[in-house]
Structures are given as C-alpha cells and as structure tokens.
Amino acid sequence: MSGRELKDLLYDQVARIARAAASPKRLELIELLVQGEKSVEQLAADAEISVKLTSAHLKQLRQARLVEARREGRRMFYRLVDQHVADFWVLLRTLAEERLLELQAATRQMAEGPGELAPMAGAELLDQARRGDLIVLDVRPGMEYAKGHLPYARSIPVNELRTRLGELPKDRPVVAYCRGPYCLMAREAVEILGEHGIHASRFDDGIAEWRYQGLPLEMESDQKEATE
Known part of the structure; x- marks a missing residue:
C-alpha cells in the first residue's frame, strides 16, 4: 500500500x-x-x-x-x-452553535421560552443546592434519573409534576433541568411551577454537559447506599 x-x-x-x-x-x-x-x-x-x-x-x-x-x-x-x-455529542453541538447563524437564532428563540435561564454555572448551582438555598429538579423520566443525575437533585418527571407539587417547598426557588439544551421538558416544568406560584428557572445543561465539565454525577444506587 x-x-x-x-x-x-x-x-x-x-x-x-x-x-x-x-x-x-x-x-x-x-x-x-x-x-x-x-x-x-x-x-x-x-x-x-x-x-x-x-x-x-x-x-x-x-x-x-x-x-x-x-x-x-x-x-x-x-x-x-x-x-x-x-463528549463527542457535546463538542459537536457546541461547535455548531458557535459557527452556524441559523442555529444561534434558533437557540435564542428557545431561550425566550417559558421561564428564565438559571443565572449560574454548574459549580455554583452545586454549591447552592448543597446549602439548601434552592431545589434542583430533574424532570426526566424516573429511569433516566436512576441511571445518573445531578447531585442533590429531586426526581419528579414532568408528566407527574402537576400531581406532585405538594412535594416542593414554596419558600425556595426551583431550578429544573432535563436532557440538555434542546430538551423541552424543563421549559414545560418551569411553566407549570410558575402557574402555581413557585419561582422556577431552567438549567440548560444535562448530564452530558455536566460530566464534560468534570462535575460529579450521582446514581440512585449511590443514594441508597448512603442511607443504609
């Protein structure tokens, strides 16, 4: 050859x-x-x-x-x-968002949806959640939460949110996240929470983005072991 x-x-x-x-x-x-x-x-x-x-x-x-x-x-x-x-998915999406004007316009339109974006980076979100200053809410299906989620996050799938609102305290803000920047479940959750007087914002990162930044994830089994 x-x-x-x-x-x-x-x-x-x-x-x-x-x-x-x-x-x-x-x-x-x-x-x-x-x-x-x-x-x-x-x-x-x-x-x-x-x-x-x-x-x-x-x-x-x-x-x-x-x-x-x-x-x-x-x-x-x-x-x-x-x-x-x-990681490949995160890098490819990030590169596309940096280079493609059409994609930038679409992401701006998405950012203008229900609820403001959480005004903090991942490390700060983690610190505030650890202190109990806010509630991190994972609105993905429960099976996805079990396989990996942000530390201190509570699981309430968006299709169960209206019937489980009583599980959320109203004296602390809620930051909802789902599968990543292109996922719509967090937007829907923020809208539902706002309708019921709970101050909520969206966190764009999903577990792929979170892990890519070197931040820790938890699994449901980790939490069970910690309580035993």
Whole structure:
C-alpha cells in the first residue's frame, strides 16, 4: 500500500464517524442514549419515529462503533459504547452553535421560552443546592434519573409534576433541568411551577454537559447506599 493509499484509508475510517453522525435523528438518538440504556421501542417513542426507522438508525451507529446492543428475550437494548461518545455529542453541538447563524437564532428563540435561564454555572448551582438555598429538579423520566443525575437533585418527571407539587417547598426557588439544551421538558416544568406560584428557572445543561465539565454525577444506587 502506497503512502497516499494509506492516508486515504485513514481519513476514510475517521469519516465513518462523521457519516454515522450526519443525521438529525441519529444525533437525537445519541442524546437519548446519553441518559442511559434504552430499548429500541423506548427510543422510537422518545424520538417520535417508527421502530423500523429507529432500528435502521441504530444499525448505522452500531456499525460506526458508537453504540452497542444486547438482547433480552425479543427486545433489543442499546447504550453508548463509552463516555467519549457523549463528549463527542457535546463538542459537536457546541461547535455548531458557535459557527452556524441559523442555529444561534434558533437557540435564542428557545431561550425566550417559558421561564428564565438559571443565572449560574454548574459549580455554583452545586454549591447552592448543597446549602439548601434552592431545589434542583430533574424532570426526566424516573429511569433516566436512576441511571445518573445531578447531585442533590429531586426526581419528579414532568408528566407527574402537576400531581406532585405538594412535594416542593414554596419558600425556595426551583431550578429544573432535563436532557440538555434542546430538551423541552424543563421549559414545560418551569411553566407549570410558575402557574402555581413557585419561582422556577431552567438549567440548560444535562448530564452530558455536566460530566464534560468534570462535575460529579450521582446514581440512585449511590443514594441508597448512603442511607443504609
């Protein structure tokens, strides 16, 4: 193999990652899998596409060694191969937001939605939550919370929030977060909380962004061990 042929091979192999990621839905599936292992059916429901199309997208991601699968009976479950894939998603999204004017306009529009953004970085949020100055509220599905969440966060999925408002004190502000900057569940939660007189804001970072910054995460098993 000539030097040119070897270089072409190297670049082509790297391009496999780019080709696998070159789909809006596959990027969304990666973000969903950042939250933890999910079945094909659950991924299809979360991404609002058919199971058949979801399987086809996952096949592309698997061929690029970005995800891996396991079978449980008739069901297939997928997960990211490692943390580098989550970091790749954060870096790719950040680069796109820095370079693309259309994306910047869309993110500004998103920022103008219900509730203000929490005026603090992750480390400060962690400090205030530790002191009890505010409530960190994880509004993702409970299974996602169990697989990894921000320290001191309480879990109330957004679809249960209206019936569980009594669990939240009204004398402290609430900071709600979900899967990341493009997730709409925190916006919905802030709107619900505001309707009931609870001061709330949104925190854009999800667990991928939080971990990328080197900040700690907790799992439900960690909390159980701490109380035993």
